[in-house]
Amino acid sequence: MKRDLRDIAARFAFDAPVAGIESLGAGFINDTFRIRTAGAGPDYILQRKNREIFRDVPAMMENIRKVTEHIRRRVEAAGGDPEREAMRIVPTREGALCHTDDGGEYWTAAQFIEGAKSYDRADTPALARKGGEGIGRFQSQLSDFTEPLTPTIPGFHDIRHRFAQWDAALARDAAGRCGRVRAEIDRIEARRDEMLRYHRLTETGEIPVRVTHNDTKISNILFDDAGEVLCVIDLDTVMNSPALNDFGDAIRSYANTGAEDDPHTGRVGLSPEMFAAYAEGYLSVRARELTQAEIDRLAFSARYITCEQVLRFLMDYIDGDRYYKTAYDEHNLVRARAQYALLCDMERRYDDMCATIDRIARRYRER
Incomplete structure (x- = not known):
């Protein structure tokens, strides 16, 4: 080799x-x-x-x-x-x-950028804030980018497309696993209409399409020795999509109190402190550049992306683990259950999340 x-x-x-x-x-x-x-x-x-x-x-x-x-x-x-x-x-x-x-x-x-640091996990509010600044700056640097981009993964954060894939996966039941995850399937179905209503805002143009990274975990940001953001890396999924997708995906990663594949779902939830820190960093760069419609739905974007990820992990499990690398037979199912626990906590805290976004955005827009 x-x-x-x-x-x-x-x-x-x-x-x-x-x-x-x-x-x-x-x-x-x-x-x-x-x-x-x-x-x-x-x-x-x-x-x-x-x-x-x-x-x-x-x-x-x-x-x-x-x-x-x-x-x-x-x-x-x-x-x-x-x-x-x-x-x-x-x-x-x-x-x-x-x-x-x-x-x-x-x-x-x-x-290779010599001397650059990366982190597998944002474990402090200060680091989460810097991550928000990094993704905010990345989007801002591309706010005047006008060249066409090819969709590298068509329908990547398009929940309508994901539900079409989901329906096909359930119909074929390739690995014979549907029967053992009926409760998990029902949880996805209970949120189908709400997620499609949100997605229609992009289809109608109420939420604009911009240039986005689409994989905003902290490990995709490089930092210098002083802890300042250098640049964003791993650009395979750079495409045209709502800016909200980057925010929602980051919150799913940064503000999770447990691991993405935590087998103990009681450890999984949304950290209000980490949520606020990331939002602070992101909106310090983007508050004046986003529309009010985008600001109003930043909090929901975290629910949207997390629900999509529950669907994708569970769909891959049903399909026989063909997409994601897995470490053991039930790995994708464990991932789906952990992400569902995170989604439920986001739903419980949603009003507070909206209030946090509103407060931070107003402060930066008034400066």
Whole structure:
């Protein structure tokens, strides 16, 4: 395997010879490696993109190229350092944005940002606030981006599309598991109409479509030694969608008192303190840029995205665990139950969540 990786790495236009390759992280979707180079040159990130998830990797990489080049221009215009405050895609030696190996797998590379820190979990309000600032800044940097983007995963946060997939999964019952999760299925069905009503606001244009990251967990933000945000990474899912999706997805991750796959659902709930901290950071950047319709529905976006994730984990379990990497047979079911516990607590705290958003947004809009 190491010999294969060295051969793949040699296809990219790195500035220095490869000295070593090591596995990096444990993502759900892609396989990621750090390329250590000889001499004073930078290191790099090498990644095998999951072609089962991303059906058009070249188009996805073109999205990333457009977005990162735009952000780099914005950073430079603001007097920042684009080599540290934005991703830099590294092409192949032939100038392509990805390499296809003999097995049809797609590989991509980016420059490693030396000295950058990342976190697996936001465990303090201060870090949650910085995460909110990071995603807010990312969206703001792309507020004037007008180039077309290809939907890398069509219907990604489109609950109408997800319910169509859900209905098909229930009908085929590929793994024969529907009978044992009837209560979990009913919980999704009880929320179908409410989620579709919310989604229709995007279809009618009441909630605008913008450029969004669509995977806003804290591990996708890099920080410097002083704890300030450098840049947002892992741009595979950058697409056009409501800005609310990024906020809701972040709250699902940052404000959860338990783990995403916590087997003890009693530990799972929404932390009001972490919710407020993330909202503070995000709205410090975005309060004046969002419409009132968006502000009014930021709190609900957390319920929307969490409900979607319950559906997706449960649907993958019913389908035989084909999408997400799992560590054991019931892993997706455990994930679905943990996310459902989080959703229920969000529903209980919803009025307070709305009041928090309103208070913070008003303060920043009045400055």
